[in-house]
Each structure stands twice: as C-alpha cells, then as structure tokens.
Amino acid sequence: MNKIPLFIALFTLVACSRVKPPEPFGPVPSERQLAWHEMEFYAFVHFNMNTFTDKEWGFGDESPELFNPSELDCRQWARVCKEAGMKGIILTAKHHDGFCLWPSQYTEHSVKNSPWKDGKGDVVGELADACKEYGLKMGIYLSPWDRNHADYGKPEYIAYYRNQLRELLTNYGKVFEVWFDGANGGTGYYGGANENRKIDRKTYYDWDNTYSIIRELQPQAVIFSDGGPDIRWVGNEEGWANPTNWCLLRRKEVYPGYGRYKELRSGHEDGTNWVPAECDVSIRPGWYYHPVQDNKVKSLTHLLNIYYRSIGRNASFLLNFPVDSRGLIHENDVKQVLKLAETIGKDFAKDLARGKKVQASQTRGNSRKFSPRNVNDGEKDTYWTTDDQTTTANLVIDLGKPTSINRFLVQEYIPLGQRIQQFTVEAFLKNSWQEIASETTIGYKRILRFTTVETDKIRFKITQSKTCPVVSNIELYNAPVVIQEVEIPDDS
Ligand code: FUL
Numbered sequence: 001m002n003k004i005p006l007f008i009a010l011f012t013l014v015a016c017s018r019v020k021p022p023e024p025f026g027p028v029p030s031e032r033q034l035a036w037h038e039m040e041f042y043a044f045v046h047f048n049m050n051t052f053t054d055k056e057w058g059f060g061d062e063s064p065e066l067f068n069p070s071e072l073d074c075r076q077w078a079r080v081c082k083e084a085g086m087k088g089i090i091l092t093a094k095h096h097d098g099f100c101l102w103p104s105q106y107t108e109h110s111v112k113n114s115p116w117k118d119g120k121g122d123v124v125g126e127l128a129d130a131c132k133e134y135g136l137k138m139g140i141y142l143s144p145w146d147r148n149h150a151d152y153g154k155p156e157y158i159a160y161y162r163n164q165l166r167e168l169l170t171n172y173g174k175v176f177e178v179w180f181d182g183a184n185g186g187t188g189y190y191g192g193a194n195e196n197r198k199i200d201r202k203t204y205y206d207w208d209n210t211y212s213i214i215r216e217l218q219p220q221a222v223i224f225s226d227g228g229p230d231i232r233w234v235g236n237e238e239g240w241a242n243p244t245n246w247c248l249l250r251r252k253e254v255y256p257g258y259g260r261y262k263e264l265r266s267g268h269e270d271g272t273n274w275v276p277a278e279c280d281v282s283i284r285p286g287w288y289y290h291p292v293q294d295n296k297v298k299s300l301t302h303l304l305n306i307y308y309r310s311i312g313r314n315a316s317f318l319l320n321f322p323v324d325s326r327g328l329i330h331e332n333d334v335k336q337v338l339k340l341a342e343t344i345g346k347d348f349a350k351d352l353a354r355g356k357k358v359q360a361s362q363t364r365g366n367s368r369k370f371s372p373r374n375v376n377d378g379e380k381d382t383y384w385t386t387d388d389q390t391t392t393a394n395l396v397i398d399l400g401k402p403t404s405i406n407r408f409l410v411q412e413y414i415p416l417g418q419r420i421q422q423f424t425v426e427a428f429l430k431n432s433w434q435e436i437a438s439e440t441t442i443g444y445k446r447i448l449r450f451t452t453v454e455t456d457k458i459r460f461k462i463t464q465s466k467t468c469p470v471v472s473n474i475e476l477y478n479a480p481v482v483i484q485e486v487e488i489p490d491d492s
Helices: 003-018 031-037 049-053 074-083 123-134 155-171 207-217 261-265 300-310 331-347 372-376
Strands: 041-046 088-094 137-142 177-179 186-188 195-197 222-225 231-233 277-282 315-322 357-360 393-412 420-429 432-439 446-465 470-477
Touching: 031 222, 041 074, 041 137, 041 277, 074 088, 074 123, 074 331, 088 123, 088 177, 123 137, 137 155, 155 207, 207 222, 231 261, 277 300, 300 315, 300 331, 315 331, 357 372, 372 393, 372 470, 393 420, 432 446, 446 470
Parallel strands: 041 088, 041 315, 088 137, 137 177, 177 222, 222 231, 231 277, 277 315
Antiparallel strands: 186 195, 357 393, 393 446, 393 470, 420 432, 420 446
C-alpha cells in the first residue's frame, strides 16, 4: 500500500474534523417546524354549512338539515392534491357558524343531525382515511369563534372548545397542523340569544393552556395563528409574503386579531422566536363555494405569481379549494391547479447548477466539510460556510459553457438560523459581471425570476449577513416562458 496518500488522507480527515461548525445564530426552528418547512405546498378545504347556504360566514342558526352533499368524495380531494404536488390538506372541521363535520359528543350541531348518510357520516374520518391512502398529511381548522354555541363568551365555552380539540386530536390519527383563525367575537345566534358578544382577544381563550393540549396529544403538529407559536399568518389573504421575509417574530407582541398585521408580511428582523409565514389564499374569490364564482377561478399566471411570491419568498403556500355542494373539488378548480403543477414541473425540470464547479471567496477553516461544493450536491444537510467573522462572501458557479438561465433558487441551512440580510446575483456577460438581481432575505428558500441571460458563470454575492452565512443549496433553471393570460400587478 502506498503510505503517503494514506497519510495525506488521514491528515486531511483530522484537520477537517477539527474545524467546528458555526454556532446557531438567534432563534432556530424546532423539529416540527423543520418538517413543516419541507412541505411547502398544501391545501385548504373550506367545506361546511356555508357550502349549502351560499355564505362566507354563517350566523350560527342554520339547521343541520341543510348539510347534505350528494357525492361527497374525500378521495377525490386527496387525488387532486396529490397530483398537484401538494403534501397535505387542512379541513374546516368547524367554521364560525359552529357546525361540526364530525359527530362530536359535545354538541347536537353536527353531521350527526344531518340527512347526509342518515346522520352516520363523519367528514373528518373520511378525510383522514383518504389522506392516509394518498400519503398526505391532514390538518385541522377549528374556529375559536362559535356563533352557534350558547356559552360563547363565557368560561364554559373554553372547556367545550378544548373538548372538541381533544376529540379531533385523539380520534383521527396524526395531524400536521392545527389552524386557529383570528376572526373573533361579534353578532351571532348563540343558542338563541341573537346578540353581539365581544371577547378580549388577548385573554379570553387562555391560548397557552389550549396549546399544551396539542403538545400533549400531537407533539409533531405545528400550531398556526396570527402570531404562531409555530407558524404565523402572512398578513393578507392573497397569498404573498414580502420579498424581505424573516422567519422571526417578536412573538409576545402578536396575538390572534393583532392590529399591526401588515408587519407579518416580513416578520421581525429582531424577532425573539422562529415563527415562519404561511400564505393562505383561495383558488376562487371566496373561501366557500358559490356557483356564481365558477368562472372566477384564478388564472395560471395569477397562481404562478402566488407560487413565486410565497414559496419563492421563504413562506409556504396554502391553497384553498372551496369544495362544492356535491362534496367535490369543482372541475374548473381541478383544471387550474393541475395546470399550475404542470408549469411548476416545467419551470424546475432541470437544475443546471447541479454538480458544476463552484468556487468560494472563502471557506470555513479551508475545510472540505464546509466546501462550496455542498451547495450543489443535492444534499439538504450539507452546507458551505465561512469563518465566524466573515459577513460578506461570494460563490461563483462555473457552468462550463454558455447556458440560458432565468431562475435562481437559494436556501440557507436554517437549523443554524436565518442569517443573510442582503445578496446580489450576477451573470458574467461580455467579459464583466452584470447584476441581475439585488435582494434581501433568503431563509428556508428564495426563488428569483428574471429575464433569461445566456452566461457561463453566475456569481452569488452575500453583501450583508448578521453573522457568517451558511448556505445549503443553490439551483439554476431555464424555465419556459409562460404565455400571460392576464396581467397581475405586483402587489408588494
Ligand atoms: C378568515 C375567516 O374569517 C375566513 O372565513 C376563512 O376561514 C379564512 C381562511 O380565515 O379569517
């Protein structure tokens, strides 16, 4: 055996393992949040009493007799979501009108008193089975505001609400997300009182004790509300985050119904907790099904813009289907979501950066463990980083030959925190570097779209970072140009 190469190999191994990884910086994601980040795209289903009354918010006095889908098929929902590349479905188990899609033992206002399946049906159970069959995760929306319940506004209602949560989190297998809405208190039926009930949004629900029920029964589930604790609302219902989007939030300041909700579009750069944003938006104007909106399904261009302004801006994309009164995702909605999936598939068909030569301005301790090659090796757990004091650095990807590029995708290694504050992307054109984008945050994922450039080198320049940058992934694509159906103004 040749002793010299063996010696060199051993020396390199020892030297590399001596270089320590960077310390985490600021708040970092929990295991459950990391798993959620990777889901990226999942569905909302608004289907409940409003589907049959043609309303968005029921008053709470609707008769259970009205709930009667003719062809309810949760397997169709799951099939469509799976085909569209979605990873889960969140169902409105109870909306503000209080009607329950499962036969709760704590109320008569549920499917058990409806004509559907002679009162023997359970939509939550059917969805849980369908999700299992199609390998999707299930989430639950349980409206805190209940316009049907006589005790709403009193302490007794909180006990009722928690009992319902226990039912949902005990009887239907694993739940990935529990969704708490911010709309709270106002007029309603309230068991026949027909009055206006105001609650103190900060104190009435005693949220911490409700959250502990979720931690006890479904420790892997993330909790969504305007201010987390795990996932935050993005501050609009149009499906976009700001280009500057921190996964951080001064969590104690934000509560369901928070007045300065527009801040949620960017999070807080000096946030105390890891609370990433979720972009919720309906494929139609309404959350619930209304036949008059059959021809108002969002265009492909609109849906694509949402994709790039949510997932492409360090947030997740929660796309709502207003399931119709048959109990099916309407044909028009199916067509649009599959068009979106097909286009996304084409946009990201071939990563042109994969395995290409990458050079860094600096590598941590010159260690191979933190090599720039880690950014295009297809491994999510390897990363490139620099020495601790370094807060500006760059990477050059050598494509080897002139290549057309119009998408740049970059990911920080978020288990060590969100660090980068500013970056640019440049292309080597006519013997000099030309800037093609100048941006701010990255986080879990950032995707940039730009006019096609033909270049043999791309430079990613980190121009400001809170501490040494840690980058796990870079991808480059040449997406086919999509024919514009309608011009959608940039809303941010
Ligand atoms: C809102 C609710 O009031 C809407 O009805 C819908 O459920 C949406 C997702 O959240 O706050």
